[in-house]
Amino acid sequence: MKTGNRPLSPHLSVYKFPLTVLMSITHRITGVALALGSLVVAYWLASIAVGPEAYANATEFLGSWFGKLILFAWTAALFYHMSNGVRHLLWDMGYGFELPTSVLMNKVVLGASAVLTVLVWLVA
């Protein structure tokens, strides 16, 4: 069988990722990051249970620039994973597979996660 110069299925190293693809893998990456971030949740809660000194230490760490960086990444990951998760639930119900809808949903998910992240840091 002659195959000629047929286009091959995506070689990940040479393939320009469309936004939809990037957003799909970002869902998984933010999911893993949030699972790792559960360490921070458990640490913060445990520090409250241990007492005022432990809580003061936790507050100092989380209030440092590195702590704030972790918290900012955590909130951004949370709201992205949540917004894109709603999209997954819509897919489960059979909606949103058409290309124009998909392109629109990219923007809605990115916009919603950005707005929620900014809002939560305005409250803080």
Add this chain to the structure above:
Amino acid sequence: MSLNTPLKNARGLGSAKDGTGHWSMQRLTAVALIPLSLWIAFTVAHMAGQDYEAVLAYFRAPFHISMFVLFVFAAFYHGALGLQVVIEDYVHNEGVKIGVMIVMKLGMALLGTISVVSILRAAFGS
């Protein structure tokens, strides 16, 4: 007529070795986590910078305790289900996979338990 053995039919298992349990629990916890994590994120952000007494007072309200415990259950369960899929996708050596899976599941159970016990201790004292 089914080609499955009667035992296979009785168990209702497909090639994935388990039924729809993983899939449906992932979705159920996902739906629960939408309101729960929105609520947690905004109330915790609101507490930023407040002193220890204010945080303890927060954890004394029964509604706050309930929401936080529900959040921890749903979040750690959802996280364990998600990490399970990631491990299944990328770890191909069966022995390593089982080892990593055990560490991950026990780790999530440990962190979840620490979180719930901490909430209850903050709420009810030691």
